[in-house]
Amino acid sequence: MEKQDGGHNVKHGTAVTDSHGLTRRTVLMSLAAFGVAVAGGLAAAPGTAHGQALGQNESVEEALKRLFGGKTIKDGSAAIKLDVPLIAENGAVVPVSVTVDSPMTPASWVKHIYVVADKNRIPVVTRVTLAPEAGRAFMGANIRLGESGDVRAIVEQSDGTLLQVKREVKVTVGGCGG
Amino acid sequence: MADIGKVRLRVPSSIKPGDVVEVRSLVIHPMERVERDAQGKIVQRNYNYINKVIVTYLGKTVATFDTTQSVAENPFFSFTFKATDPGQLKVQFLDTTGGRYEGTADIKFA
Known part of the structure; x- marks a missing residue:
């Protein structure tokens, strides 16, 4: 999934560079940041899902x-x-x-x-x-x-x-x- | 427990258009309880219990029950819906092991 995203974004990125004058570097950096955010989100997801389960051992x-x-x-x-x-x-x-x-x-x-x-x-x-x-x-x-x-x-x-x-x-x- | 997932729905026999109808539903399911070891600590595993019940009528969701292990074995739920048109009433039970059991009733007007 990540790989597919990357490929798509890179392609999109070149298009953006052409039309809006963004440099390749900024595009790549924002992509990298996005990747980190996604990875972090994935890692945190099981924890939060468990944290929000309706039935918990509590008072x-x-x-x-x-x-x-x-x-x-x-x-x-x-x-x-x-x-x-x-x-x-x-x-x-x-x-x-x-x-x-x-x-x-x-x-x-x-x-x-x-x-x-x-x-x-x-x-x-x-x-x-x-x-x-x-x-x-x-x-x-x-x-x-x-x-x-x-x-x-x-x-x-x-x-x-x-x-x-x-x-x-x-x-x-x-x-x-x- | 060969009957796991058997759903029974009980709908009144005569329904008039516009009535608010009470439906009773029952599903055969063990609804496993939390187990504890000798120290009273919870044994961590995937307990098999129903955690969601979805009631749809004419394709629209009327009621959703989010349930926990505090619901009795072979859980019984009742709910109401407003009978506007003849059609299908569907009740789906989802459990924590991915099991999906459903029962349907055809709503007809006498």
Whole structure:
């Protein structure tokens, strides 16, 4: 790929020299700089890709900071309905559903719904990206809960407002009733 | 687990134009958990879990789920879409090993 780029650019470079009076030296130097930048970008890419993975081993505070960068999150209990069981007998499968009161029109819709389980080692469970065509801001999923703790739903609206609700779920791992 | 990647979609039987329809989807998938060694350190390897679910209706993306290992085994997702025209609803599940599983449903009006 690099080789091909080089060949293309050199050819292009001569054309530029002719028409705009750039010297061959400046063209080559800028090409070299470009090459270094590309190589650097390639080397850094795996690191950043890993750094931006959604699910990471971190605390909730870190996760929220990473996702929302310290933006204030308002209380959204009036608009968001978070449906989780109060007691989950089996932490491996916990049904969660989130419904947000939103018109879902191209002018105002719910862009993202995040589900975050505070006590999980990987707190971010899912990020749902919705389009106005969804008709209603709704999502449902089966999640895992490591232990009893808060489950929160954070909603990002199309204008950037963040709303959240949280509910505590008690998890009975391997209880006799299971 | 010979059934990995089997997708089931459940759409209401009668849909009227303009309805907001709730669809339930399920895929058979192990959703591997993070493993730890005796010291509690994470064993580094490529875990096989679903990290993306894409829902398209009439060729347009309606919803995308970015998921992590905190989602249960044999994950179940539900979502809604607004049925405007008859056509195909497609749900694609992508996992970390490059697996791609999809289920489709034809949306027809009764």
